[in-house]
Amino acid sequence: MAAYKRHIDTDSISELTISRLSIYLRCVDQLLEAGLETVSSQELAKRFNLNSAQIRKDLAYFGEFGVRGVGYNVRELRQYIIEILGLDRERRLVIVGAGNLGLALCHYSGFSKGNFLVVGVLDSDPTRIGDATPAGLLVEDAERLPEIVTQRRVDIGVITTTPAAAQAVCDRMVQAGLRTVLNFAPTRVRAPEHVLAKTVDLKVHLEELSFFLAHAGG
Amino acid sequence: MAAYKRHIDTDSISELTISRLSIYLRCVDQLLEAGLETVSSQELAKRFNLNSAQIRKDLAYFGEFGVRGVGYNVRELRQYIIEILGLDRERRLVIVGAGNLGLALCHYSGFSKGNFLVVGVLDSDPTRIGDATPAGLLVEDAERLPEIVTQRRVDIGVITTTPAAAQAVCDRMVQAGLRTVLNFAPTRVRAPEHVLAKTVDLKVHLEELSFFLAHAGG
Structure with a gap:
């Protein structure tokens, strides 16, 4: 080999x-x-x-x-x-934003199977804190992000907040020491050079289908 | 030009x-x-x-x-x-599966802004039918898929069911006349050649971050 x-x-x-x-x-x-x-x-x-x-x-x-x-x-x-791809090592995720998308991702199989593991779901809304997630975790206070990142050895921060809250959450993830951030809020987030902050734009998939519809007679 | x-x-x-x-x-x-x-x-x-x-x-x-x-x-x-990309024409979406992911997508801005428009959210679970979605639509009975596709001139079917239900839903979308299907269930779905059925694998984004962690000293 x-x-x-x-x-x-x-x-x-x-x-x-x-x-x-x-x-x-x-x-x-x-x-x-x-x-x-x-x-x-x-x-x-x-x-x-x-x-x-x-x-x-x-x-x-x-x-x-x-x-x-x-x-x-x-x-x-x-x-x-x-x-x-570094998929031979465990990577621990924390999700910030316990709305529909955050809850969906915490039990999405790709996010808690193989080497990826969701170890926390956080929110700043007091009415959500303490709720059980479909994956069996309890929603925790977003204020606890820094200690959770350290204690649970988190590698990747996932943002599923509103677009308005996304940048502040990204900043707090960087401050907490995370070097990789995956943002699902439909807005760009900025991070220092040593951090990889990637925004997922789910619309690109619709655009591909749209191309097919446009050119296959639709 | x-x-x-x-x-x-x-x-x-x-x-x-x-x-x-x-x-x-x-x-x-x-x-x-x-x-x-x-x-x-x-x-x-x-x-x-x-x-x-x-x-x-x-x-x-x-x-x-x-x-x-x-x-x-x-x-x-x-x-x-x-x-x-055919983004100069309106494309109408129906979402089947009113769980967390389906509800998240029905008010995800990329899915109901610009030329894309969610015109229905369906589920086969009687306890969900009639629920209001965050985007203001009511969850409708998945049995009504064929008439909804025709009456509301749907272009794209979005699958947000469990993996076990995904193929059957895809088949019903094809029978209803849809030519493009976007599947978010973490399983492959098959469709006839004249249909574009695309499965979105959200894990690819984590793999990219994993690469960065592996090669930037993580």
């Missing part, structure tokens, strides 16, 4: 490359389910409607591990992508 | 290209906010950490409309992308 570069210049890897790695991981999981042991970049490309040159380029960032003419060993490829 | 090809071979355009068009649209909105009138692909690339060759290639699918040496007129570029 060839080694990939462990110390990667993250600046040179675009957000889109990382998104594609997530897509490749899902593809590889499907190949394993289907019982395949090796796969070429051409085959990967064809099966999943991706570009084979792009696949080779994306994976080349991390060193060579395909065998020319044979392709990738599917299990090794999976393990590589998991290591590259 | 140069014309772009109105009848595009959608098969030749990858899902990733469409996602990038959504990203370009957000970039262009930021440029307009900042008061810029023209932008080159290099500038777009630098500002938003994208690849300029990729940008030119993506936009070239739709015909030439950049001026060599000058770049794109920002307002024209915005209008082109909006037309390409």
Whole structure:
């Protein structure tokens, strides 16, 4: 098994490359389910409607591990992508905003399965504090964010507040020492350079469907 | 203003290209906010950490409309992308599954602003039917899906049920005549070829943060 570069210049890897790695991981999981042991970049490309040159380029960032003419060993490829994405380590999440979206995410399987674990759901609304969430946690006071981040060794802060509250919550997450923030409030949030604050815009998915409707005769 | 090809071979355009068009649209909105009138692909690339060759290639699918040496007129570029994505037409959504996620989406601004409009929230649970949603709609019986699709001219079906119910709901949406389905249940759904059924996996965003934590010393 060839080694990939462990110390990667993250600046040179675009957000889109990382998104594609997530897509490749899902593809590889499907190949394993289907019982395949090796796969070429051409085959990967064809099966999943991706570009084979792009696949080779994306994976080349991390060193060579395909065998020319044979392709990738599917299990090794999976393990590589998991290591590259850091999915071999537990990552603990705290959700701030116990409205519908916060409650939905705290029992969304992707957020509390595998290596991700929701360890707290917080809100500043006294009428919500103490409520049981569908996942069995109790909603806690958002004032307790700093101690919860420290005591429960939280890695990722998830914002599901109103747009108006999002920036202040992001600032408090950064102050509490979090270096990664996932914002679901439909507004941009700003964070210092050492922090990765990503805003999820669910509308992009509708735009893709809209494209299909527009160009497939709709 | 140069014309772009109105009848595009959608098969030749990858899902990733469409996602990038959504990203370009957000970039262009930021440029307009900042008061810029023209932008080159290099500038777009630098500002938003994208690849300029990729940008030119993506936009070239739709015909030439950049001026060599000058770049794109920002307002024209915005209008082109909006037309390409079909965002110049109203698209009506019905949400099936009035749990936390369904209720969150029915008042998520991206889903009921601009050209998208939620016109129904349905559930099969009698204890939920008749409940008021945060957006002011009443939860309706999922049995009424076919008539609601027809009467309210629905374009897009959104699935926010449990994973176990998702495929049956997708099948009923297809039977009701919907050609685009957005599935938020964490399971794959299958649909006939003439239907675009897209599953949103919110975990990909966590994977990106995980990458950052793994490679920025976390």
